[in-house]
Amino acid sequence: GENVEQHPSTLSVQEGDSAVIKCTYSDSASNYFPWYKQELGKRPQLIIDIRSNVGEKKDQRIAVTLNKTAKHFSLHITETQPEDSAVYFCAASRDDKIIFGKGTRLHILP
Amino acid sequence: EAQVTQNPRYLITVTGKKLTVTCSQNMNHEYMSWYRQDPGLGLRQIYYSMNVEVTDKGDVPEGYKVSRKEKRNFPLILESPSPNQTSLYFCASSFNGNEQFFGPGTRLTVL
Numbered sequence: 001g002e003n004v005e006q007h008p009s010t011l012s013v014q015e016g017d018s019a020v021i022k023c024t025y026s027d028s029a030s031n032y033f034p035w036y037k038q039e040l041g042k043r044p045q046l047i048i049d050i051r052s053n054v055g056e057k058k059d060q061r062i063a064v065t066l067n068k069t070a071k072h073f074s075l076h077i078t079e080t081q082p083e084d085s086a087v088y089f090c091a092a093s094r095d096d097k098i099i100f101g102k103g104t105r106l107h108i109l110p
Numbered sequence: 111e112a113q114v115t116q117n118p119r120y121l122i123t124v125t126g127k128k129l130t131v132t133c134s135q136n137m138n139h140e141y142m143s144w145y146r147q148d149p150g151l152g153l154r155q156i157y158y159s160m161n162v163e164v165t166d167k168g169d170v171p172e173g174y175k176v177s178r179k180e181k182r183n184f185p186l187i188l189e190s191p192s193p194n195q196t197s198l199y200f201c202a203s204s205f206n207g208n209e210q211f212f213g214p215g216t217r218l219t220v221l
Contacts, residue, residue: 009150032208034208034209036210043212043213044200044210045212046210091153093207093208095207095208096158096160096207097158097168098155098158098168098207099155100145100152100155101152102151102152103152
């Protein structure tokens with residue numbers, strides 16, 4: 001079946017440093033790639049997304065890159081802050097079915 | 111306020127006792143979906159609906175039913191719950207199947 005692999009499962013970075021989370025997908029028909037942040041005890045919320053006709057998108061300290069040929073996309077968080085501590089999920093979608101990665105728990109160390 | 115609501119938020123039940131988790135959205139979204147979240151497994155799609163009277167299986171549909179008789183409601187039905195359905199369930203809606211707006215979650219325990 002279709003699959004989204006997400007790495008690493010846990011990531012610890014020093015406050016102020018950058019964090020990178022990577023995902024690969026198997027369904028070449030996927031055309032929408034969102035990233036969700038889930039804080040402890042809360043619901044997932046969209047933080048950034050990218051469509052298949054774009055290679056990179058940036059929103060302040062957050063950026064996402066997409067390589068359709070290699071079928072992988074990445075989330076980059078710069079100048080990390082304590083409030084960035086959460087679980088992050090990538091996903092791949094083709095307008096109907098959505099496949100999520102297993103998540104990355106990001107710890108920001110003081 | 112634009113939102114997705116789920117009820118109940120917490121439920122403890124016993125094996126085999128039919129239950130329904132309701133989901134409602136007030137954003138006039140056509141797309142609605144149910145997910146379960148389990149430690150180490152992330153979010154897995156159970157069923158989704160692209161419009162009224164249209165439902166499709168996600169990745170883990172076994173043991174679940176859904177219906178979409180009205181645009182705003184998308185209930186999840188467990189006809190005969192089993193302990194392996196103990197999980198955190200999220201309903202979500204979206205305008206076109208892209209950005210998902212999640213409900214607050216329903217924590218279900220099946221004894």
